[in-house]
Amino acid sequence: MSQHPHTFSRYCMHCGQRLTTAIPEGDSKRRMVCLDCGFIHYINPRPVAGAIPVREDGAILLVRRAIEPRMGTWVFPGGYMDVGETAEEAAARETREEALLDVQDLSLVGVYTRTEAGVVVIVYEGRALGEAAAGEECLEVAWFAPGAIPWEELAFDSTEWALREWVARRG
Ligand SMILES: [Zn+2]
CATH class of the missing domain: 2.20.70.10 (Ubiquitin Ligase Nedd4; Chain: W;)
Known part of the structure; x- marks a missing residue:
């Protein structure tokens, strides 16, 4: 992101x-x-769209940031929306760019405001299709079981808020 x-x-x-x-x-x-x-x-704040790709076995995909700020930390794919695309389309596009992965059947996890950064982060989860690999702005990609999410190495507050809600909702 x-x-x-x-x-x-x-x-x-x-x-x-x-x-x-x-x-x-x-x-x-x-x-x-x-x-x-x-x-x-x-x-005005700018909208950012992100996707938590979920594999069939329940693992989620995170990417490790190759750029500042927060270089080296983990985050789900996401980024600024472009004019002319929906939030879902932006989340899917960012996932293709950053993790070379397609996601389908997006459903909303939550909307998070980072007031200090001036962004509103719209987060979906989606069904991951196929394998992933590091794309633009990423050092590596990895799949994490819900119990193995690297909570201490996440990129942003909104990354943690969304993942905690996703884990809680999953039960
Ligand atoms: Zn003027």
């Missing part, structure tokens, strides 16, 4: 003037506004 911090432009994307902060009329929060053209630069 690629993650980059929220970046704030200090200049108006429309007219190039320097932005300032103010509470717009009818609003309740301080925003970045352009006093020159009046444009309000809302800063």
Whole structure:
């Protein structure tokens, strides 16, 4: 899962003037506004879609991150959605890119907000089809039985939240 911090432009994307902060009329929060053209630069969280691939024997696939942040830690495949695809399609695409694996029959595990990162992570589980191998941004892939998930080496809070819910739901 690629993650980059929220970046704030200090200049108006429309007219190039320097932005300032103010509470717009009818609003309740301080925003970045352009006093020159009046444009309000809302800063919204970005959706990330991920999939927990589940094998027939109940093991799940995790990938080990080859990139910062959290290089070397384990996470299920996921990443930023592209415009024009559904969250399910994004989760399946990221699984193909990162683990060279197809997943089917996706069902929602949960939605997790990482407020500090400015992302909303939408996590599915899906039936894994075939074998996996390390793809983009991954050092290796491995299958873990539910009792052998490497809780101390997971990448993000949202990784742990989703996996704990998945394990609990599985019973
Ligand atoms: Zn402007």
